[in-house]
Amino acid sequence: MTMDPHPLAPALAAAEEAGWTVLRLDLDGVRTKARLMDACAQAFALPDWFGRNWDALADCLGDLSWLPGAAGRLVAVTGWQELERARPGDWEVLREVLEEAGAYWRESEGPPLEVVVAAARP
Known part of the structure; x- marks a missing residue:
């Protein structure tokens, strides 16, 4: 049995077809908080004033x-397993920040923000 190397591809394509902005947060090879913040800055096209810390990330995702x-925003998180092993606390905080951002946008008047995390490979 072979695993689909891009298991989220159908969901991402459907979201784009529906007019959503798809943001791909690829964490492959990320093992430090500094590199995690860089990956977030790139994936979310964060502004220059992004402070590369948890509060700044939460603030940016709330803006x-x-x-x-767009009709909505879909964040696709892939390659997270190495980060979870190397920095489990940072992985947990990232998940919380993303969950809180999703909850904020679901309750706001703006377009929703949803997060999908690619399943771990067996």
């Missing part, structure tokens, strides 16, 4: 005004 208008 997103620099992203193009």
Whole structure:
């Protein structure tokens, strides 16, 4: 049995077809908090004022005004397993920040933000 190397591809394509902005947070090879913040800055096209810490990430994900208008935003997190092993606390905080951002946008008047995390490979 072979695993699909891109298991989220159908969901991402469907989201884009529906007018959503898809943000890909690929954490493959990320083993430090500094590299994690760099990956987030790149994936979310964060503004220059992003402070590369948890509070700044939460603030940015609660704004997103620099992203193009969309029906919604889908964050696809892949390659997270190495980070979870190397920095389990940072992985947990990232998950919390993403969950809180999703909850915020579901309750706001703006477009929703949903997060999908690719399953671990067997």
